Amino acid sequence: MNTEQLIIEAKTARERAYVPYSTFKVGAALLTKSGKVFGGCNIENAAYSMCNCAERTALFKAYSEGETDFEAIAVVADTKRPVPPCGACRQVISELCSKDMKVILTNMNGDIEQLTAGELLPGAFSAEDLND
Ligand SMILES: O=c1ccn([C@H]2C[C@H](O)[C@@H](CO)O2)c(=O)[nH]1
Numbered sequence: 001m002n003t004e005q006l007i008i009e010a011k012t013a014r015e016r017a018y019v020p021y022s023t024f025k026v027g028a029a030l031l032t033k034s035g036k037v038f039g040g041c042n043i044e045n046a047a048y049s050m051c052n053c054a055e056r057t058a059l060f061k062a063y064s065e066g067e068t069d070f071e072a073i074a075v076v077a078d079t080k081r082p083v084p085p086c087g088a089c090r091q092v093i094s095e096l097c098s099k100d101m102k103v104i105l106t107n108m109n110g111d112i113e114q115l116t117a118g119e120l121l122p123g124a125f126s127a128e129d130l131n132d
């Protein structure tokens with residue numbers, strides 16, 4: 001599965017977004033090292049703080065199915081620049097993904113920004129910061 005194909009998977013997942021409040025559809029596609037793809041979309045709620053982003057949907061789906069080794073995640077939305085993941089997703093990605101996992105950000109115009117999970121959240125709070 002190459003970058004282009006992973007972006008297509010993210011766009012397919014985006015179509016399933018449940019966004020009656022923001023109307024802002026986001027899709028993600030997470031590729032495991034074993035070659036499986038988990039799609040994710042944002043899922044909103046009338047209690048707004050319960051909204052879940054596309055990135056976390058994909059990650060939680062994979063993790064809950066026992067898939068914990070990831071090659072790449074692609075994220076897409078109809079934004080001017082490649083869609084930037086929110087702070088909450090950056091924190092969750094930093095916990096569950098290796099620092100060198102590929103992060104492919106894109107938009108519906110085809111602009112692409114590729115970086116690593118480590119670059120998404122420099123100085124992330126982590127388990128190493130907890131007292132034992
Ligand atoms: O990277 C992002 C940014 C925002 N959202 C969602 C959360 C909410 O449903 C809507 C507007 O913030 O977009 C995502 O899913 N991923």
Ligand SMILES: [Zn+2]
Pocket residue numbers: 053054055056085086087088089090
């Ligand atoms: Zn988010």
